[in-house]
Amino acid sequence: MALLEIRNVTRRFSNYTAVDNVSISVKAGEFFTLLGPSGCGKTTLLRMIAGFDLPDSGQILLDGNDMVGTPPEKRPVHTVFQTYALFPHMTVADNIAFPLKMAGKATQEIKTRVGEALESVRLPSFGNRFPHELSGGQKQRVAFARGLVNRPRLLLLDEPLGALDAKLREEMQIELINLQKELGVTFVFVTHAQDEALALSHRIAVMNHGIVEQIDEPSRIYSFPRNRFVADFIGKISMMSAQVVEAAPSHLKLDVKELGEVTAVGKAGVKTGDTGVMAIRPEQVRISHLSDEPRLKNHFPGKVHDFLYVGDVTTYIVELSNGAYIEALLPNSAPGRAKFFEVGDQVGVSWRHDAGIFLND
Ligand code: ATP
Numbered sequence: 001m002a003l004l005e006i007r008n009v010t011r012r013f014s015n016y017t018a019v020d021n022v023s024i025s026v027k028a029g030e031f032f033t034l035l036g037p038s039g040c041g042k043t044t045l046l047r048m049i050a051g052f053d054l055p056d057s058g059q060i061l062l063d064g065n066d067m068v069g070t071p072p073e074k075r076p077v078h079t080v081f082q083t084y085a086l087f088p089h090m091t092v093a094d095n096i097a098f099p100l101k102m103a104g105k106a107t108q109e110i111k112t113r114v115g116e117a118l119e120s121v122r123l124p125s126f127g128n129r130f131p132h133e134l135s136g137g138q139k140q141r142v143a144f145a146r147g148l149v150n151r152p153r154l155l156l157l158d159e160p161l162g163a164l165d166a167k168l169r170e171e172m173q174i175e176l177i178n179l180q181k182e183l184g185v186t187f188v189f190v191t192h193a194q195d196e197a198l199a200l201s202h203r204i205a206v207m208n209h210g211i212v213e214q215i216d217e218p219s220r221i222y223s224f225p226r227n228r229f230v231a232d233f234i235g236k237i238s239m240m241s242a243q244v245v246e247a248a249p250s251h252l253k254l255d256v257k258e259l260g261e262v263t264a265v266g267k268a269g270v271k272t273g274d275t276g277v278m279a280i281r282p283e284q285v286r287i288s289h290l291s292d293e294p295r296l297k298n299h300f301p302g303k304v305h306d307f308l309y310v311g312d313v314t315t316y317i318v319e320l321s322n323g324a325y326i327e328a329l330l331p332n333s334a335p336g337r338a339k340f341f342e343v344g345d346q347v348g349v350s351w352r353h354d355a356g357i358f359l360n361d
Pocket residue numbers: 013018036037038039040041042043044045192
């Protein structure tokens with residue numbers, strides 16, 4: 001049985017539908033992420049799971065029990081916010097102890113559990129400090145400790161790493177993965193950062209305008225996006241208008257405008273005559289000097305239009321003969337080398353027969 005079951009949940013604000021008939025099932029022990037652009041309804045959904053807000057229709061079940069009449073403090077759920085929400089006049093230990101005191105736990109038990117919680121977030125000697133004596137990362141760890149001290153069935157995390165700089169954020173991501181693994185608590189994590197969702201989650205629900213576009217494991221979301229929105233929102237991808245000219249069970253043949261025949265893969269149900277786009281990730285695109293490239297399927301001449309060096313890799317933007325642009329990514333494996341091609345170089349781009357994805361919606 002699912003730990004959390006969201007069934008056909010809808011929430012409207014006047015005539016605006018913020019969450020539109022959403023159904024999601026989260027398993028016990030899962031690190032589940034709600035991912036989507038600003039305003040897509042992630043926080044509204046999280047607030048309804050926590051009990052701070054109620055659906056207009058649909059059900060939210062925890063361990064099979066409908067939560068509709070249960071106030072937030074009676075739900076086996078805790079929320080960690082981006083802003084940490086620590087009490088400034090209380091020590092770290094008192095902040096962490098707060099949910100236990102509210103639950104009427106005995107003094108000795110509180111002391112033991114606060115000690116364990118501080119250990120679990122690697123701040124064993126910080127109990128007597130005040131929040132203003134902590135760094136951003138330490139404050140966030142205290143917020144995690146407070147979220148976990150009452151052993152909730154479900155921990156809700158609303159962009160908890162959003163206020164941290166890139167390096168600290170990566171450190172905290174690794175800590176969060178380890179913490180979740182060690183404690184086995186189910187996490188529902190909200191973010192608009194696709195790299196964070198891919199790095200942390202067992203499964204991701206991609207949301208857009210209040211609906212769920214796709215629920216899948218990170219590698220499937222990235223490699224087999226269900227539609228153009230998911231493809232475009234997660235990672236980089238080039239897209240070109242295409243029509244299906246042959247739909248075999250194992251592959252598709254596409255006619256890409258002014259480029260000719262391209263092989264690709266697509267979801268079940270795609271048929272000859274369907275129109276849409278051929279989408280391809282930059283790391284799937286090979287780029288070489290025109291004369292070096294053997295004549296392969298999915299091989300096209302082009303010209304380097306621009307490039308973007310970011311240290312470990314360089315992305316080349318190649319203009320094809322049909323006027324479309326395609327991105328190709330090359331690792332900078334030779335030390336001191338920022339690029340292999342110059343703007344204006346005549347190049348060939350190619351890709352495996354199954355690297356292109358046909359998307360018709
Ligand atoms: P962000 O990443 O910016 O926090 P989000 O995906 O969490 O965005 P929500 O906060 O869930 O988005 O908001 C979804 C939509 O519902 C937005 O258009 C927002 O303006 C609207 N909305 C949210 N809460 C209310 C409210 N209390 N009253 C009216 N409209 C609301």
